[in-house]
Amino acid sequence: MNINDFKDELMTVGCSESKILNDNEIYSNCTQFNVQAISLLLKKKYKLKFIGEFCYEVDSSKFMINILFTNSKNGYFITLRYISEDIIVSLQDVFEQANLFEREISDLFGLKINGGKETRHIVKHEIWEDGVYPLRKDFEIDRKINEKFEINNYKFKQIIGDEGFQIPVGPIHAGIIEPGHFRFSVIGEEIENLEIRLGYKHRGIEKIAENMDANKLNLLFERIACESSVAYSVLYAQLVEKLLKETVNPDIKSFRVILLELERIHNFLADIAGICTDVGFSYPSKKLNYMSEIIKQLCENLTGSRYMRNTVIPLGINIDVDKEKLLYVKDTLENLLVRIKYIIGITLESFTFLDRVENTGIVKMKKAKKLMLTGAVARASGLNYDVRKSFPYETYSKLKIENNTEEIGGVFERYKVKIAELYDAFTFIYKSIDSISNDIKRDRPVIRLKNGTEGIAIVETVKGELIVYGKVGENNNFDRLYFKTPSFTNWQGLSEAVLDEIVPDFPLCNKSFNMSYSENDR
Amino acid sequence: MKFIFDRIKNGKETIKNPLESNSNSYGKIIVDTSTCNLCGICEKECISGALKININKVEIDHSKCLFCKDCINSCPKSSLKMTNDYKLSYFEELGNEVRELVYKKFNRSLSLRAVDVGSCNGCFLELSALNNTYYDLSRYGVHMVASPRHADGLIISGALSINMKEAVLKAYEATAEPKIIIVLGACGVDGGIYKKGYAVNENISDIIPVDMFIPGCPPSPSAILEGILKLMKSNK
Numbered sequence: 001m002n003i004n005d006f007k008d009e010l011m012t013v014g015c016s017e018s019k020i021l022n023d024n025e026i027y028s029n030c031t032q033f034n035v036q037a038i039s040l041l042l043k044k045k046y047k048l049k050f051i052g053e054f055c056y057e058v059d060s061s062k063f064m065i066n067i068l069f070t071n072s073k074n075g076y077f078i079t080l081r082y083i084s085e086d087i088i089v090s091l092q093d094v095f096e097q098a099n100l101f102e103r104e105i106s107d108l109f110g111l112k113i114n115g116g117k118e119t120r121h122i123v124k125h126e127i128w129e130d131g132v133y134p135l136r137k138d139f140e141i142d143r144k145i146n147e148k149f150e151i152n153n154y155k156f157k158q159i160i161g162d163e164g165f166q167i168p169v170g171p172i173h174a175g176i177i178e179p180g181h182f183r184f185s186v187i188g189e190e191i192e193n194l195e196i197r198l199g200y201k202h203r204g205i206e207k208i209a210e211n212m213d214a215n216k217l218n219l220l221f222e223r224i225a226c227e228s229s230v231a232y233s234v235l236y237a238q239l240v241e242k243l244l245k246e247t248v249n250p251d252i253k254s255f256r257v258i259l260l261e262l263e264r265i266h267n268f269l270a271d272i273a274g275i276c277t278d279v280g281f282s283y284p285s286k287k288l289n290y291m292s293e294i295i296k297q298l299c300e301n302l303t304g305s306r307y308m309r310n311t312v313i314p315l316g317i318n319i320d321v322d323k324e325k326l327l328y329v330k331d332t333l334e335n336l337l338v339r340i341k342y343i344i345g346i347t348l349e350s351f352t353f354l355d356r357v358e359n360t361g362i363v364k365m366k367k368a369k370k371l372m373l374t375g376a377v378a379r380a381s382g383l384n385y386d387v388r389k390s391f392p393y394e395t396y397s398k399l400k401i402e403n404n405t406e407e408i409g410g411v412f413e414r415y416k417v418k419i420a421e422l423y424d425a426f427t428f429i430y431k432s433i434d435s436i437s438n439d440i441k442r443d444r445p446v447i448r449l450k451n452g453t454e455g456i457a458i459v460e461t462v463k464g465e466l467i468v469y470g471k472v473g474e475n476n477n478f479d480r481l482y483f484k485t486p487s488f489t490n491w492q493g494l495s496e497a498v499l500d501e502i503v504p505d506f507p508l509c510n511k512s513f514n515m516s517y518s519e520n521d522r
Numbered sequence: 523m524k525f526i527f528d529r530i531k532n533g534k535e536t537i538k539n540p541l542e543s544n545s546n547s548y549g550k551i552i553v554d555t556s557t558c559n560l561c562g563i564c565e566k567e568c569i570s571g572a573l574k575i576n577i578n579k580v581e582i583d584h585s586k587c588l589f590c591k592d593c594i595n596s597c598p599k600s601s602l603k604m605t606n607d608y609k610l611s612y613f614e615e616l617g618n619e620v621r622e623l624v625y626k627k628f629n630r631s632l633s634l635r636a637v638d639v640g641s642c643n644g645c646f647l648e649l650s651a652l653n654n655t656y657y658d659l660s661r662y663g664v665h666m667v668a669s670p671r672h673a674d675g676l677i678i679s680g681a682l683s684i685n686m687k688e689a690v691l692k693a694y695e696a697t698a699e700p701k702i703i704i705v706l707g708a709c710g711v712d713g714g715i716y717k718k719g720y721a722v723n724e725n726i727s728d729i730i731p732v733d734m735f736i737p738g739c740p741p742s743p744s745a746i747l748e749g750i751l752k753l754m755k756s757n758k
Contacts, residue, residue, distance in 0.1 A: 176636045201683055
């Protein structure tokens with residue numbers, strides 16, 4: 001159904017008002033009494049995908065709860081919204097993952113979850129003082145959260161019995177990894193339940209973002225998660241360009257694709273190397289890590305930063321690039337690809353390697369859909385969805401022709417999908433370099449946002465689908481920025497993948513997901 | 523068998539001296555005082571507060587710098603220039619004592635435990651890059667160990683988030699003497715870009731004594747290596 005028809009259709013199911021903004025976003029109002037029924041209808045009858053829920057303050061003590069859906073076939077967003085004073089109507093019965101979003105809103109805005117079973121804190125840890133809701137407007141920007149002295153323990157789900165025992169891991173892990181707590185409930189050798197507790201790195205980025213000038217905001221976006229710096233800055237560029245209804249010239253678009261795909265290459269090389277490390281296959285792992293390093297140095301050569309930071313900006317580009325340098329990039333990549341293929345070939349021929357990764361950590365397609373998995377992880381489980389194809393941005397409508405999918409959804413399938421996307425990335429870069437005809441010159445126009453405009457932007461990072469909702473406020477600042485990061489939902493997929501596996505297989509499953517703690521916690 | 527062919531064909535990858543200056547890397551920013559007219563544009567461009575105009579001089583605090591290069595690009599007189607001098611690590615007051623101690627006790631070998639307290643993960647990506655075959659950290663006798671009880675010190679990155687405070691204090695208590703603390707990244711120094719966040723109350727140096735800072739956003743592997751080696755080598 002196309003977007004105009006669907007807008008009218010929404011009026012028949014009980015929404016009071018519908019409008020279309022930015023060509024592909026429908027905003028519809030409903031009430032807290034019919035939101036549950038409408039959500040169920042959108043899921044069952046119209047087969048829309050639920051992708052998130054967020055909140056912003058309308059004026060003092062009135063909050064707008066937004067439920068975000070997508071129609072990935074026709075490429076548009078639907079935002080169902082209702083005004084509430086102190087409660088969130090729980091959609092936990094309709095969508096399994098709704099609890100995550102509701103708990104986050106409840107922690108940061110102080111609204112009560114009405115009717116949901118799962119109401120534990122996500123962001124707000126025990127040490128926070130009571131009664132503070134940092135994303136409300138009456139919480140000043142310079143104010144800090146105070147510490148509490150009497151601390152109640154968090155209630156973990158656990159298996160009690162003669163045979164069962166719990167293994168707590170973290171928040172600080174062995175190795176060079178970010179913090180997060182895992183609690184395994186184990187009977188004998190097999191994992192019966194895994195509970196993941198995150199939020200340790202919560203820095204309050206959404207609040208910081210509300211008080212930064214739009215011309216500088218790309219720096220903060222890049223620092224949400226370092227491994228996807230480019231994806232985040234492209235996301236910001238997409239958002240601003242959508243709000244201002246402007247676009248950049250095709251050369252810059254192609255250049256952005258080159259950067260995005262370079263980022264994908266160095267990340268996926270490290271991911272593939274990580275899987276080899278966790279199997280104990282050191283030769284390929286060392287070599288692939290080395291190649292990831294070479295790519296990072298290539299990025300440094302091209303943009304002056306190993307993670308290509310402060311290069312992509314809205315409406316322009318922040319560095320000079322000449323055609324010669326791009327040809328050098330192409331040349332280096334061509335040489336490297338031969339070797340990468342050789343090394344990956346070694347792993348695929350090794351029986352001991354295959355024995356370890358095959359039929360390990362399986363997430364079935366049905367479960368993956370319920371858990372709202374995205375990215376390479378979802379494609380390995382058979383979900384045929386890629387933002388680059390469904391919501392093409394930059395020049396992807398020409399480049400991305402088919403998605404890479406696998407069927408079983410185990411570690412080996414995730415390994416294969418990542419390899420396929422790695423090879424794709426090389427071809428995309430070659431094509432993009434060929435399509436750039438002139439030297440790219442630095443161009444940084446001043447951004448002036450219009451008060452009251454709102455929009456949604458979407459990109460595919462190395463982890464999956466990343467969405468931002470932005471609503472502009474006064475003084476060229478954003479009034480509210482909400483990030484639905486891929487890791488936020490994908491972490492739950494890991495809990496599913498390790499069930500009935502043995503504890504020593506956990507690192508392998510974890511590495512095959514390789515989610516970011518930093519973008520989850522924000 | 524295939525490994526051996528690959529090995530023979532490509533030779534060794536570890537470079538002899540990873541501290542050699544890399545012509546592409548970012549580093550110290552220098553001001554050309556002869557052309558600078560103190561217009562103040564760069565000060566407005568700097569979001570981290572690293573660049574300040576003090577009386578009649580542009581002063582740059584590299585420990586807070588995000589190396590975004592916005593000041594350089596915005597300068598109408600092109601007075602600011604970025605060099606490749608990445609050697610930005612510096613000791614806190616106690617640092618010198620620690621340096622002697624390290625040399626005496628550990629005879630140039632060092633075991634460190636990595637703790638992240640709220641960064642963007644950039645510093646840790648660079649720290650793990652140090653372990654790849656290009657830099658090969660372990661040839662200098664430096665190891666990343668799995669428990670603070672096995673470690674001579676901690677290597678901490680990020681702005682201290684309130685949720686991580688208890689965990690990092692516990693890790694500090696569990697660390698063996700002499701408890702060397704190295705802090706990575708601009709946000710480890712003073713909160714960096716996150717310092718206005720409601721969940722970032724204190725700096726790491728407020729709750730535990732820090733011996734060395736390695737600034738950068740993120741510091742490159744060479745910069746981290748340079749800092750660690752500086753800590754280990756006695757200059758006597």
